Amino acid sequence: xxxxxEADALVIFGVTGDLAxxxxxxxxxxLEGRGLLDCPVIGVGRxxxxxxxxxxxxxxxxxxxxxxxxxxxxxxxxxxxxxVAGDLDAPETYGRLAQxxxxxxxxxxxxxxxxxxxxxxxxxxxxxRLLGQARVALEKPFGHDxxxxxxxxxxxxxxLDENQILxxxxxxxxxxxxxxxxxxxxxxxxxELWHRDSVVAIxxxxxxxxxxxxxxxxxxxxxxxxxxxxxxxxxVLALVAMDPPVGPSATDLxxxxxxxxxxxxxxxxxxxxxxxxxxxxxxxxxxxxxxxETYAALRLEINNSRWDGVPVFIRAGKRLPVRVTEVxxxxxxxxxxxxxxxxxxxxxxxxxxRIDPEAGMRLQLSALDEExxxxxxxxxxxxxxxxxxxxxxxxRLLYAALTGDDRYFAPQRAVEECWRIIQPLLTYPPPVHPYxxxxxxxxxxxxxxxxxxxxxxxxxxxxxxxxxxxx
Numbered sequence: 001x002x003x004x005x006e007a008d009a010l011v012i013f014g015v016t017g018d019l020a021x022x023x024x025x026x027x028x029x030x031l032e033g034r035g036l037l038d039c040p041v042i043g044v045g046r047x048x049x050x051x052x053x054x055x056x057x058x059x060x061x062x063x064x065x066x067x068x069x070x071x072x073x074x075x076x077x078x079x080x081x082x083x084v085a086g087d088l089d090a091p092e093t094y095g096r097l098a099q100x101x102x103x104x105x106x107x108x109x110x111x112x113x114x115x116x117x118x119x120x121x122x123x124x125x126x127x128x129r130l131l132g133q134a135r136v137a138l139e140k141p142f143g144h145d146x147x148x149x150x151x152x153x154x155x156x157x158x159x160l161d162e163n164q165i166l167x168x169x170x171x172x173x174x175x176x177x178x179x180x181x182x183x184x185x186x187x188x189x190x191x192e193l194w195h196r197d198s199v200v201a202i203x204x205x206x207x208x209x210x211x212x213x214x215x216x217x218x219x220x221x222x223x224x225x226x227x228x229x230x231x232x233x234x235x236v237l238a239l240v241a242m243d244p245p246v247g248p249s250a251t252d253l254x255x256x257x258x259x260x261x262x263x264x265x266x267x268x269x270x271x272x273x274x275x276x277x278x279x280x281x282x283x284x285x286x287x288x289x290x291x292x293e294t295y296a297a298l299r300l301e302i303n304n305s306r307w308d309g310v311p312v313f314i315r316a317g318k319r320l321p322v323r324v325t326e327v328x329x330x331x332x333x334x335x336x337x338x339x340x341x342x343x344x345x346x347x348x349x350x351x352x353x354r355i356d357p358e359a360g361m362r363l364q365l366s367a368l369d370e371e372x373x374x375x376x377x378x379x380x381x382x383x384x385x386x387x388x389x390x391x392x393x394x395x396r397l398l399y400a401a402l403t404g405d406d407r408y409f410a411p412q413r414a415v416e417e418c419w420r421i422i423q424p425l426l427t428y429p430p431p432v433h434p435y436x437x438x439x440x441x442x443x444x445x446x447x448x449x450x451x452x453x454x455x456x457x458x459x460x461x462x463x464x465x466x467x468x469x470x471x
Contacts, residue, residue: 005135005404007108008039009101013088013121014112015043016057019139023170024112025058026065027394032077033070036399042100043083044093054083088113088121094128101130108166108401110137119155126159137166137401137409140231141222145426146419153412166401166409171232173393173400173408175383176359177239180327181253183353183361185244190351193331195306200348201452202240203328204233206316210323211277211437212294217285224296225274225425228316234261234418235410236355237312240327241302250406254414261417263304266424271299274432275442277319291432294318297445298425311452315445319437324458325355347376348453358461359383359390378459 012020020043031037043054055078063069084100086093101107109125111118118138125131136156143149156165171177184190193199206228212219219227238257245252275295281288295317302312331349350364360382367377384390391399400408433442440455449455 005106005133007106007135007402007404008104009042009107010039010398010402011042011044011097011101011107011109012112013044013109013117015054015083016045016047016049017112019112021057021061022065023394024110024398025061027392027398029058029062029066029073029077030392030395031399032080033073037077037080037402039080039402040104041077041081042097043081044088044097045083045085046087048085049083051081051083054081088117089124091124091127094124094130098128098130106133106135108135108137110401112139115139115141115143115152119152122156122159131159131164135164135166135401136160137168139168141226142167142231142410142412142415143419144226146416146423149412149415149419153415162412163406165412166406167412167415168397168401169231169235169410170393170397171355172235172410173391173395173397174355174359175390176353176355176361177236178396178408179359179383179387180239180353193351194329196308196310198331199307199310199329200332201330201449202237202310202312203330203453203456204237204240204312204314204326205328205455205458206233206325207320207440207458208318208323209320209438211319212280212283212286214284216283219294220286220290220292223292224294224316224318225422229296229298229314230418230422231410233314233316234421235414236327237300237314238414240329240353241307241312243306250409253407254411258411258414258417260302260304261414261421263302263307264300264417264421265303266420267298267300267422269424269428269430271448272425272430273297273442273445273448274430275317275435275445276432277317277437278434279437291429293429293432295320295435295441295445297441297448298422299448300421311449313449313452313455315441315455317441320440321438322458322460323357324460326458327353327355328456328458330453330456347374350456352459354459354461362459 012024014020028037028041059074062074082100084093084097086096111121113121122136143152184194238260241260242256245256274293277294280286280294281290297315300312300314329351333348347366352362354360360380363379365377365379366374368374397408433444435442
C-alpha cells in the first residue's frame with residue numbers, strides 16, 4: 001500500500017559499509033530485477049571512488065549474496081548509480097550532492113552510518129536546503145537509552161517533520177512478522193484463542209548459535225538487551241498482543257501496537273537475568289573485565305483486558321545451541337475428563353510462530369498412539385512452501401521507503417515506549433552470570449518462569465540429510 005509520497009532519488013550515506021554490501025546492494029539488485037526501481041541511486045562516502053569502482057563494489061556484493069548475476073539487470077542498476085565523495089561534516093560535500101540531484105526534490109536519504117552521525121548529517125542537509133520534500137531513513141539503534149532517544153529526536157525534529165523520518169528495523173520487514181496480523185485476525189480459529197482466557201503464557205526466543213566474533217568493540221557498548229530486545233522483540237510482542245486495527249493505514253496499525261506498549265509497566269529488575277558466555281572477555285575489542293550481557297531473559301506484563309495475568313517471557317542470547325527466533329503461545333491445559341485413558345492432564349496445546357529460519361507456524365496438539373499413550377502431534381506450515389518465496393526484509397523496506405508506505409517504520413512514540421519499558425534494567429543492571437557456550441544460558445533464567453510452563457525447546461527446522469548419509 002503505497003502512500004502519496006514517492007522518492008525521485010535514493011541517496012545512501014555510508015555506501016561503502018557492511019550494511020550496503022550485505023543488504024542494500026542485493027536488495028536494490030532484486031528490486032531492479034522485479035522492475036520496481038525507477039529512480040537514480042547516489043552513494044555518498046568519504047573516499048574518492050570512480051563510477052567503475054562503485055559498481056564493482058555492487059557487483060561483488062550481489063555475486064556474494066546471490067551466487068550469480070543477471071548481466072542485463074545489473075547493467076540497468078549500474079546505469080542508475082552515481083557517487084559523491086567528501087567529508088560528511090563539510091558543507092562542500094552537500095553542495096556537490098545538490099548538484100548531482102539537480103531538479104529532483106523528493107530524495108530518500110538513507111543514513112547507513114554510525115548513529116552519532118545521524119544528527120550532523122541531517123543538519124548539513126538542512127543547511128544545504130535539501131530537506132524540503134525529502135525523507136530520511138535511519139538504521140537502529142535510535143538512542144542508547146530513553147534520554148538519548150529523546151535527545152536524538154529533538155535534534156531531528158528541529159529540521160524535519162515526524163512524517164519525514166523513517167526508522168528502519170529490519171525485523172518489521174520479515175514476512176512472518178507481517179503475516180502475523182493476517183493470521184490472527186483473518187482466521188477465527190486463531191482469533192478466538194488469542195487472549196487471557198485461552199493463553200497461560202507467552203514465550204519469545206531469539207537464539208543465535210554464533211558469538212560476537214569480530215564485533216567486540218561494537219557489542220561491548222551495547223549488549224543483548226539494547227541490541228535485540230528493546231527494538232526487535234518488543235515490537236514483535238506489540239504485534240502479537242495488539243487488538244485489531246480500525247483501518248489499513250500506518251497510523252491505524254501503529255496506534256494499536258502502541259496501545260500494547262503503553263499498557264506494559266516498566267520491567268522489574270528482579271525479573272531480569274543477564275548472562276555472558278565464557279570466552280567473551282577474550283575477544284578483540286572487549287574489555288577484559290566486561291560485564292556486558294550476551295544473554296538476557298526477562299518477564300513482562302501487559303495490563304489490559306486481553307492479556308491481564310498472562311506473563312510474557314523473553315530471552316535472547318549468543319552462543320546458544322541453535323539459531324532460531326520464535327513466538328510461542330502456551331494454551332491452558334484441558335480439564336480432567338473421566339473418559340480419558342490417563343488420569344493426568346494431557347499436555348497443553350501451543351501455537352508457535354517461527355520467524356527465523358524457514359518461517360512458519362506450528363499448532364501443537366495431543367493425541368493417543370496405537371499403544372494408548374499420549375503423543376504430541378505438531379501440525380506445521382512452512383510459509384515459503386505454501387505462500388511462495390517472500391521478499392527479503394530489505395527489499396520490502398527499501399521499496400516501502402521509496403513509495404511512501406509507512407507501515408513498516410516505527411514512529412518515535414513507539415521507540416520511546418520501548419525504551420521506557422526496559423529503562424530500569426539499564427539503570428540498575430543485576431550481576432551478569434557466566435554460561436557455557438552451546439548451553440541455553442545461565443541456569444538462573446529458569447527461576448523466571450517459576451509458576452508458569454518452563455522454557456520450551458524452540459521449534460528448529462529439520463536439516464535434510466547430506467547426500468549419501470544414513471537416515
